[in-house]
Every structure is written in structure tokens, then in C-alpha cells.
Amino acid sequence: MNFRLLSRVLGIICLLIGGSMSFSLPFAFPVLANRTHLPAAEAMERDGIRGLVLSMAISMLIGAVLLVSGRGNRGKPLFRKEAMAVVGLSWVMATVLGALPYYLSGTEIAADQPITFIEAMFESQSGFSTTGATVLTDLENPTAVPHCILFWRSWTHFLGGLGIVVLFVAILGQGSAGKAMVRAEMPGPSKEGSMPRMQHTALVFAGIYCGLNAILTVIYMAEGMTLFDGLCHAFGTMATGGFSTYNRSLGGFDSPLIEYTTIVFMILAGTNFTLLYLALVGGPRRLIEDVEFQTFVGIIAGLSGCILFFGMRAGDVGFESLGQGFRNGLFQVVSVMTTTGYGTADFDRWNNFARGSLLVLMFIGGCAGSTGGGMKVIRHVLFYKILLREIELSYRPRVVRLVRIGGTTADDPAMLRGIMVYFCLILGIFIASWMLLVTFEPSSTWGYNGDVSVAAEDNTLDEKLLDCASAVAATLNNIGPGLGVVGATQNYAGFSQGAKFLFVWLMLLGRVEVFSVLVLIFPTFWRRT
Template sequence: MNWPIVARMLGLLGLLVGASMAFSLPWAFPALGQVETFEARGFWGLVFAMLCSLAVSGALYAWGHQSKSSILRKEAFATVGMGWILAGILGALPFLFSGSERAPGVKMTPIDAFFESVSGFTTTGASLLTELEDPEVIPRCVMFWRCFTHWLGGMGIIVLFVAILGQLGAGGKAMLKREVPGPITESVRPRVQESAIVMWTIYVVFSGIETVLLMSCGVSLYEALCHTFGTMATGGFSTHNSSVGFYNGGPVEFIIIIFMLLAGVNFSLYYLVFRRHHKDSWTKRLKHLTSDAELRAYLLIILVVTCLLTISLMVNGYYANLFVALRHSLFATVSIITTTGFGTEDFSNWSEFAKGLLFVLMFVGGCAGSTAGGIKVIRWVLLGKIFILEIEKAYRPNVVRPLRLGGIVVEERIRHDVVVYFCMVLVIFLGSWFLLITIEPDDLWETHGDHGIAEKLLDCGSAVAATLNNVGPGFGVIGPTENFANFSQQGKCLLTMLMLLGRLELFAILVLLTPRFWRQQ
């Protein structure tokens, strides 16, 4: 392991995170430069966090700046994995230095702050804050930073890092692949910096459009930006306890649905459609969308689940109006499949069928190359095709039939990777579920007797699924109107690790736990 070059990369990355805190400072001035006492605490907390981040990052960069070696695959893995951990640590400092509280009178511990920071950067949206609308719990500027971490992590802080830094050779391509993961890599074009710039440009443009549309509906600039960060990053942090339900439907809810859908689509498709100086007609450009197997499957899943949820809600009498049932079903479906986690209703109170459907949907996720988390739709499409081929082999063992996707033969290596990934997710989910049940005390559930034990099983299972797949809310004590504040400190540590595993699709974090990875060649 070339430690100096890793230190240099981490130093530059930390400088980027520290400098980005400056965008939150203006929100400490609510009116004509008159800083309130509590907001002043937030302002100086951010300033100290910036200085601390720049000092630590500067020290790392000073250690490795003389290294002239190229970053290779091994160093790229280390930079991505350790870079996300470093970002989580630095991002936690504003919460600690500002004296933010996770509940009135309850200060955030370092583990609490790290959990909230990692949840932001990984776009999980799992929160510990119980009173978002209480002006004496968390300063306005720190709340903005909390939402801004979503936006930085949505397209990926490493992608932004690659776009700014420039040529990093094969290591840069490996870093970009870990940030925009998926089993098919044709979308990552040979020029790594150009790919990163294109994806971030599209991301910024979409974010700007959504912000303007929300403001046109009467939403303030502050809230429009915060909800845009959560939407485009598929994160889900809101400035209200009732999340998007605060706006009582209407155009705001519709706009957020549209942009959640857009954020869950492969951003490379947008490039193919909107690229300049191309001779193809718009009809041919749009064929990139209509011919994409993953996009079709993504939209089909949303349609089917929305219809099933609507029927369930109507049959069980949760809503008397079909339009209202359809609206809440569509919002919940899009929010969960894109792993955004915004809510308009507490789906924990819906029927068992509806909750089971949403629980399964937590493991689907958006398209590869999108800002959504979860198991990407393309992997489910490939797994289905693999199943069909294996069933055929059972009665036609001598037939050799290649696996095709969109007319292209899928390599045997990708087939192997897909099966291995599903197996690893299953093992990690089951192991973490059992571990969380073991380490969490029964205090929250024991008053319900045997029913409470059953609820603990479901709540812990949904907590693991929600963090591993970067969804955010789960069921029961962590439902859309609840939070993770009541989990133990060790439970929060486990869930924080799951958020990192899910955001980086396992390997960039798992390699850090392998002793052989750190040995010299």
C-alpha cells in the first residue's frame, strides 16, 4: 500500500468537504446580519468545523504531496473506502461544535453525530433528530449542512473529486466505478474526468430546475434547496417532522415525485439524450430511453407496486377516495424504490400486505448509474435471466445459450458477480439482523408482551434493510414519522456501518477489513 499517495488523496478530499461547509454559513444570518444567540452557536460551530477539517486534511496532504506515484487500483479502493469514513467524521463536526441536540435537552454524542453525518453523505436519510421544527434543537445553518451532505453524497463526493482533480489514470477509473456502481460498466466512458463532469453537470441542472419549481409553488428558498438536496440525492432529509406530508399534497408533492423518478434513472441515459453536437434526431435519441431494459423494468415495477398498494388501501378501507389512495401509494412506491425515504403518510399503519410489499421493495433500488441505493434493478433483471437459463439447463443440459441483455451478450464474469453480490447481501442482512436483535435491549417493545417481541423482530429487520439499502425509514419505531434515536449506541454503530456498505456496494468497505489488502505486494 502506497500510504503517501493515499494520504494525499484523502487530504484533497477532506479539503473539499471542509470547504463545502462554507455554503451553510449564510443561513446563520436570518435577517439583515442580525445573528441570534442560538444561530451564532451554529455559525461558530461551522467555522470551527471548517478550520478543524482544513487542518486535518492539510496535514494529510502535506504528508503525501511529494509522492509522484500514480494511483493504482489498490490505492483507489483505499481512497474510496477511507474517504467516505473521513467525510463522515468531518461532516459530524458541525453537529458537535454547534451543540446540536437530537431531542430537547439531549446533546448529540460523537456516535450520534457520526450516524447523522454518514446517513447524510450516503443519502440514507435515517435520522436521530426528534424535533426538526424546534428552533432550539439544531441551528438553521447546521440543518442546511445536514441536507447539503445529501447533495454532496448523491452523485458522489469521489465523482466530484475526480471531476475537479482531473487525470488520475486507471485509479481514477476504479474510483469512479466504485462511486457509480453497477454490474455493467459501458456507461463509464474512457475519459474519466469527462464522465464525472457530465454526470455532475446533469445533476446540478436538475437540482436547479427542481428548486425553481418548488419556489414557484410558494416554498421558501431555504426549504426548496433542502428538499431538492433530499430529492435529487434520493436521501430524504426534510426540514419538517412530517416530511413532505407537511405540504398536504398538491404541486409540491407532484414535483418531488417527478424528480425522485428522474434521480432513480441511469444518468448516462440523460447524457445520450441531451448531448450536444450530435447528428442523431430526437427520435433516435429517445430510443436510448425506450430501448433500455433496466429503465423499462424500473417503470414497470413502480406501476405494478403502485396498483397493488392502491387496491390494498382501498379494500382495507384506509382511504375512501381512489385518487387519495393512488397519490399516497405512488409517493410511497417511488420514495422506497428510489431509496429516497420521503413520506406523506405513515405506512407503518397500513395493512400487513402493504407493509410486506414495501419491505420487499426496499431491496430493489433504482437504476445503475443513478443516485438511488439498494440492489439496482439491472441486477434483478440479470438474476431473472440467470434463473431462466438455469431452469432450462435442468432439462436441456447440453444446450449452450448465452445470456443477452438488450441484444448484447453478458459476460460470464458479470453473471458470477451478480450471483455473488446477491449472496453477500443476503448473508450481511441476516447476520446484521440477528446481531441487532441481540444487542438491542427489549425496553422499547417489552410492554407489548409476545406481540412486542414480534414487533422487535420486524422493526430490527426493517432497520437493517433500511440502512443497508440506504432507504432511511422502516416500520414501527423507525417508521416515516419516527426516527432511530431510541437505538443503543452499539446499534447505531452497526447501522452506520451498514449505510457505508450499502452506499459503496459492499466491496470498497469490506476490503478495508481484509488483512491481506494492507500487506505490501
Template sequence: MNWFVVARMLGMLGLLVGASMVFSLPWAFPAVGKVETFEHDGFWGLIGAIACSLGLGGGLYLWGRFDKHASILRKEAFATVGLGWILAGVLGALPFLLSGSESAPGVKLTPIDAFFESVSGFTTTGASLLTELEDPDLVPRCVMFWRSFTHWLGGMGIIVLFVAILGQLGAGGKAMLKREVPGPITESVRPRVQESALLMWSIYVALSALETVLLMLAHVPLYDALCHSFGTMATGGFSTHNASAGHYNGGPVEAIILVFMILAGVNFSLYYLVFRHRKAELTWKQRIKFLTRDPEFRAYLALIGVTSLVLTISLMANEIYPDTLTALRHSLFTSVSIMTTTGFGSEDFSNWTEFSKGLIFLLMFVGGCAGSTAGGIKVIRWVLLGKIFFLEIEKAFRPNVVRPVRLGKSVIDDRVRNDVVVYFCMIMVIFLSSWLLLITIEPDDLWAKHDEHTAAEKLIDCATAVASTLNNIGPGLGVIGPADNYSGFSQQGKALLTLLMLLGRLELFAILVLFSPQFWRKQ
């Protein structure tokens, strides 16, 4: 492990995070942020956070310059990604702490609380500890903007942005990019890593800008339009309103958010394939075929359609809503929000039927497409797992059959098949062990405070908390439903859930290797 290389990379990352905080400063002023008075605490809290980030980043960079000619290899790439996300979480927590933000009236955010909120933003989880999102006396609007902006930075990946800006990182840059755009099959849409990173960020910025404009045309103020675009395109889910997307009571705003959640859950490489032949004589019908031919994209839309239909039937059968259109609207929005791991809520699904809540819990383990901003296991892994299952079943009665697993026209080699099975096993082991640990460390008082909950429901609520943070979704069931938050969990519980957010966002390995003694050895 070359620590000079890692320090240099982390230093530049710290500088990037610090510079990103500058965009939140204007919202402290009445003329820009539409606040009644100048947000003194928020502004100077951000200034202090910027100074700390630039100071730490600059110090690490200068230290790393002692060996400025060393190249970043695979080990250094893993260390940069894993430690980089932790560093971003620490630096991102400073505005909350230095501004004196409160999770509830009279309850200051602790360092663990601020780190939880920051990591939740960068990992696009959207799990929050804040109880009154619309009260600037608790959290200044400029800090709330930073909270949403962390979504946008983490959505496409701060390391992808890092690679896009700096480039020329060789094989290490490719390893860093792969950890940021995870999935069982990762192919660069361009031969050069920097071009691939720039391409993905260009598409990301364009879609974010388009959504912001459309929301403003639907009479959403610029501040709210930006924050909700950040949360949508990053599939994060932080909102500026306590009622989340339900604040807008349906209509065009909810429809716009719904469409862009679906777009954000699609593999961004497919967008490149659609638009890359600008000079070729291709009709739009021929361009769209790049999408429709993709097995993962088809499965992604099919899952959204089927789950929405099943939820609608369940809700109507139990007379939860008065008409089919309302039931379909909430079913579709919730299915897309959970499956893409966005976490926006149009309705409190904690009040739905037990079957509906069970289906939502299962959706937490699906996720969007590989190469998207969505978290979760990813649709492509479920498609491959299904093919592997059917092949193994056939081999049970035809042991001599030789048939490769195919995805479209591509043959999946044994290494990828093994990786898929191992990943599923690791997710289940981490989920079950974290669930039992959370049940152990959390006091029963949290559930006793809720009249409608009993200590027996602690098992389900802890399971959804683990599933929601591990898959970067945000809301869960029970005490962490769409109308509630994670503020009632103990400090050790919040620390565990924060670790799960990082594990889920980086698909386990970039964080797990940090706990391996062999990883840190020179040879």
C-alpha cells in the first residue's frame, strides 16, 4: 500500500467536497434563499466546514506529493474509494455540527447524528433524523440545501466526478470507476476511463437540469425544484417538506418526479447508446431499440408494472382508497420509489394492508439497473440468478447438459456466475447478522413510546431498518415509515445503520476490504 498515493487522492477529494459546499452559501441570504433574515449560523457554519475541508484536503495532498510520480494501482484504488466515502461523510457532517442544527426543538445533532445524515445524503439513502424539515430555526435552509446537494454529488458518485475531473489515473482509475458504477457486468461505454466518467456526468447533469426546469414550470420554487431534482436523479429521497412528495397532492409535480425516478433507475450506458449516433441516419425507433433490446431494462419495467398492478388490486380489494385511479397512482409511485431506492413518499404506506407492506419489503431487495444511480441488489443480478437457478434445476435431471448462461446475445462466464451467487449470499449474511445485532443493541423503549406499536413489532421494524439502509432506500415500516424517521434509534444503532449505508452504496467489497489485515500489508 502506497500511502502517499492514497493521501494525494484523498486530499484532492477533500478539496472537491470543500469546494462543493460553496454552492450552498447563497441560500443563507434573504434575496436568494427567500429566508426572513440572514442565516448567520448556517452561513458561518458552512464557511467553517469549507475551511476545514480545504485545510485537511490541502494537507493530505501536500503530504501525498512527496511521491508524486507513483501511480494508483488496484489496492490504492480500493483504499481511495472506501476511505474516500468515509472522508466525504465526515466532511459533509461539519455544516450540521458547526451551524448548531437540531434534529428536534432543543435537541442538537451529535457527531454520530451529523455523520448519519451526511452519509445518508452521499450514499443516496435518504434516511433522516430531522423531524421538522420546514423549520429554518432547527436547520438553516442553506444547510438543508447542502443536505440535498450531497445526494446529487453521491448519486453518480463523488469518485466518478473525481475521475471525470482529474482523469489520467490509468488502471487504478478504471478500478475506481468500477466500484462507483457497480454491477456484475461493467463495460466502459468509451475506451478511456475519463471519457466514460465525463459522459455519465454529462447525462446526469442534463437530466437534472431538465427536471428542475419542468418542476419550475409546474410552479415549484427554484429552491424546492433543485432539492427535489437532486433527490430524484440521485435516487436519494431527501425532501424539503415533511410530507415528502405528498406535499404536492399529486398533479404534474408528482408525475414529473415519477418519470425521472424511472429514468434515474436505468443504466446510464444505455442513454449513450441511444444518442451516440447523432450523425448516423438512424430513426428514433431504431435508437429506442437499444433500450428495448436490453434484458435488464425489460425486466426493470416489467417488475415496476407487475408490482404496481398487484399493489393496486390489493389496495382496492381492502378498500384502502375510494377509486382505482387513486390506488393505481399511489401504487405506481410507491413501487417506483422503493424499487429505484429513491424513498420519496406520496402516501404513508405503513397504513396499507399487511400483504402490501410485505411486497414493499421484498421490493427493497431489488433495486434499479446496474450502472444507474439506484442502490439495491440490482435487477441484472436477479435476472442472472433466475437463469442460474433454472440451469441448475435442469442439470438435476440432465447432469451431462452443457448450456451456457446467456444474457441477450452475451455468454456469461463462470466468474460472473460465481460473483452473483456470492454477492447474494453475502447480502443475506450481512442482513441477518445486522438485524440480530440491531435487535440486541436497541432498547425496547423506542417501541413502547408508540401507542400503535408493541415490543413484539421490534423484530419487523429492525428488519426494515436494516433492509432500508443496506439497500439505500430510506423509509421503512413501523417507527421508520414514510411519516417518521430514524431519530429514535440509539447512538450505537445509528452507527450500525450508517455502516450499512456505506456497505450498500459501494456493494460491500470497497468497505469490507478495509477490515482485512492482509489488505494493508505491503505485499
């Protein structure tokens, strides 16, 4: 491990993160933030500016120290181990540095309740990992959350959706090391048809991503949003993050037009960006014929129809009419499937089929090579085909059956083994985290402080089991909202500090897909040989 070279690269990334904080400063002024001139709000905005400037200074200082520590390594090759270390450590570093503006500005999670550093890390990681979970309870109160900090919150979505390392490679290249870093950060198995030069790949990805953000911002403004709201919600949509500037999320606009626009762009954000590029230069056929995209759209259509049917049958809130039921069901399926996490209805009040379906969707996610989180559609397709082959081999042991995707062979043993290992890892992390939360999270989170027998009668224990499971699933798969105490109209503020710290790591594991984080805890990984 070349620690000096690692220090130099991390120093540059640190400078990029610190410099990017400057984009939030203009939104402290009323003309851009579109807010009222309340004296208390003006004072809070000044605190926001101070917090951002101090955070920039700290980030720049740390970056400069790391650069000096890594001097003399300019132009040296970055090998696979260093590339994986850069990915894992850069995301840890982004979590800590991204927390500084919240903490140093005195942002409050509730009235007269300043944010703790762990809670600031939670909000920071939720933004960078595009999870969209939050501990802030009153986003519309300018005396609790400065608008410049609210913009920083959404800006972390933009940076995280693009990818810290993808941004770094797009700007500075890094050759073969860039290839290793992009592969370590980009979620899901690599797709056939990716451009051979990683800097070109990163630039194409960044170009499509930024272009869609700009287009969506203009559309949102045409549909009635301000520049501030349009930018923040475009970042949340295209990054599949889900941070909003309103307590009711997109439901606060009460606009079917905005909701349908968001549905279209969430689907685009959950689609493999390489396929979007190929469709752009070679026609939509390349996209339509892709097996993963077909499965992705098929799940959305099929499950939306089922939720509409059972919702109308059960008389759920928001399903009073066919049009409203269709829009609410489709929006929430797309929002959860793409791991965006926006809400327009309280789906936690829907029937058990709908709630259970949304919980299952959390473990599927978007397409590989998209900004969506989750386990990725292509992994589930391959997992299904592997299971079919193994079942057949149980009664026809001599048959030779290749795994095929869309007419091409996908029978690389290393890739298929990786699929199985990844499923086992996610299952293991989910179970271990769920048991930790169920065991150590106090029942006071559910408003209970008495006898266990009373809690059993009030179903508090059953609620705790389900709510903890959905909270772990929602953070590990970068969804954001879950069920119960973390439902569509709730947040994560009620959990203990220890639980919030656990969620920070789960969001990180979900975003960089486990391996680039897990290797950091192995001593052999850090050896020079």
C-alpha cells in the first residue's frame, strides 16, 4: 500500500468537497432562497454562512495537509488496493466533512434541539449516499434550518448521485487506476458496451447526469417551483435521493403534473446510464431490448397494477378514485423501486399487501450503472437464472446449461460467484443489524416505558420488530423512508444516537456496495506487500 500516494489522492478529493460547499452560499440570500425577511431567520442564515465558511476552511486545511504528506508521488500508478482504499476512505471522509456545515451552523432537528455530530453525520451520509433519510423534523422553519444549509443538504445528493470518485476521475483522469476506482464505486455488475477509457466513461456519465438535472430543473420551474425548490428537487430526483424542502415531501406541492414529471425522471435515473447513452447515439432499440430494463419496467407496471387493485378493494387513503389511486400507487412503486424515497401519500396506512410489496422492493432497487441503490435488478435476474440451473442440475447432473442474458452468455464463474456472495453478504448484514437494533434500541423510541406484558398487549413489541427491519432495509438499500416510526410521514429523529451511527454505516455499505468498505477493516489489506 502506497500511503503517500493514497494521502495525495484523498487530499485532492478533500479539496473538491470543500470547494463544492461554496455553491450553497448564495442561497443564504432572500432573492434566491425565496423566503420572508424575519429577523430570526436572517440571524439563522448568518449562522449558516458561518458554518459553511468554517467547514470550507477545515476541509481545505485537511486537504492541504494530506497533499503535503503525499508530495513526491505525482504521476505514480495507483493500483487496485490503493484504488479500493481511495473509494472507501473518500466516502468516510465525505461523511465527516459533509457533517460540518450542519453542526457548525447550529442547525436544529427540532425546536431548541441543536443537531449532534452523529446526527450531522447521519444527514451528511444520507445525502451523499442518496438515501434521503432524515433526522430534521421541520424543514420549512427557517429559524431551525438555514436555507443555505438546506441547499447543501440537496447538493450532497447531486455529488453523491454523480459519485465522488466518478467526479474525481472525470476531472483528473487517473488512467487504469480510474478504471479500478470507477468500478469500485459504480453500483452493480458492469454492462457490456461500456466505453473503454474510464475518463471518457466518467465524462459521459457526468454529462448525461448534469444534463438531465438541468432539464428537470427547468421543467419544475415551468410547473410552478422556484429556482431553489426546482434545483433541490431535481437533485433529489436524478440522484434518486429524495431530500425535499417541504415536510410533506413532493406531496406539499399537491400537483399531479409535478408528480408525473417526477415519475418519468425517476425511471430515467433508475436506468443504466450506459444504456441511456447507447439509446441516445444508436436509437431507443438498444434500451428497449435490454433484459434488465425490461424486467425493471415490468416490475414497476405489474406491482403498480396490483397495488391499485388491492388499494381500491381495501378503500385505502388516496385510492378514492381510479385516477388518484393509479397515480399514488405508481408514484410510490417507482419511488421505492428506484430508491428515491419521495412521498406523495402516507403508504404506511395502506393495506398489508401494498406495505409488504414496498418492503420487498427495497431489496431490488434500480438498474446497474444507474444512480439508484438497492441490490440491482440485474443481480436478481442472474440469481433467478442461477437457481433454475441448480435445480435442474439436481435431477440432471450431467446437463451443461449456460446462464444467458438477452441472448448472450453470462457464465463467468467469478461474476456468478460474486452474485451469490453479494446476496449472502447483504442478507447477513441485514440480519445482524436488525438483531442489534431490536436488542439494544430502547422501547421508548416507540413511546413505551413500562412493563413488557403491557407492551405485548399494545403490539409495541410487534411494531418494534417490523419497524427495525424496515429501518435497516431502508438505510442499507438507500431508500430513506420505511414503515412505522420511519414511515412516509415520519423520520429517524426518534432513534438513539447509537442507532443513528449504525444507520450511517449501513447507508455507506449500501452506496459503495459493501466490498470497498469491508476491506478497510482487514489488517492484511493495509500491508505494503
